[in-house]
Amino acid sequence: MDWSHFGMDRPPFRPAVDAAAYYPAPSHAAALAALVAAFARRDPVVLIDGPSGVGKSLVARKWLDDLLPDVPRVLLPNARAETPADLLQAILFDLGKPYQGLSTQELRLAVTGHLLDAAASGFPTVIVIDEAQHLSPSALEELRLLGNLESRTGAVAFVVLVAQPVLRAALRGSAHAPFADRIAVRCLLAPLSAEEAPAYLHHQVRAAGGEPLKVLDEGATALIASACGGLPRVLNRAAALAFELAAEAGAEVVDVEAALEALERLGIAPPDEDGTGDAVLLPHPGRETEPERRTKRKPASGERGAARGPKVKAVRKRPA
16 A cells, blocks of 8 residues: 555554553653663563553553664564573574574573673663463563672663463462562553554554644544554554555545444444444455455334434435
8 A cells, every 4th residue: 555645654553562652651651761760770570461452562662762773682572482402492592592492401501691691781681582371481570580690780681571461360379489579570561542542543543744633534433443442453443444545535534434334344333423333334345355254233213313313414425
């Protein structure tokens, strides 16, 4: 898609983590500030958790991007470590060090040696582990042992765990008590509020060089924002598809009709004006060739005008 059609120089709603499009929602900004403070104190472990799609990885990447380039770092984007050897191999692989054909003890010594050598720069090695809920108890214990390593300037490793809430729940168990005690800061990210979600959509358009009020209809913004549960990942998908549908129809503005079509294609039920009830499915040129996806409820006599009138009026039909 040519995003210059909407006055933008790049896609505004990227599916991948994009630190350049970071939106400072309160819980995200608080987590970022907590990371900065924890690193300054040289705390051993920080936990960032929250529901899927809430922006945990983005906060961690934003913090990494803001670090001084001299700070050594390891980024494990998909932590699936059943054994300590799995974890140690992943760390060495990211560091570009030999990791194959070594015993667990040899892997441990290799990682230990690198951490101690890197600490000579005056900074601990940052180890960011995404999807950390997949780490086994033995892998978490290995992380705890690495956290015990110190040089003259302090700890040689600073671990950031990015995880689903299931890890926080698991850490309450007695089996995880030794590792849980090492976690100095726990940051829980919350979905965007009803006020933050529209601001998030506008922020993404501006970050891509566009003018949100010129390319995103107020009704479409409200509809997408209210239907996506405040989750940035879902907001990105719905908004990106709405823009694509508007471009296909030759429109210069994303309207309610494009937003409704995008939500339906993604299987997201739009709320009514009062936040309840069935979704309104309005005509769309592309719908003529699509199979029916749902059974429409017949409204009672007089119901359509009373319950749906304002929403229908807000829709501008596109010519086929």
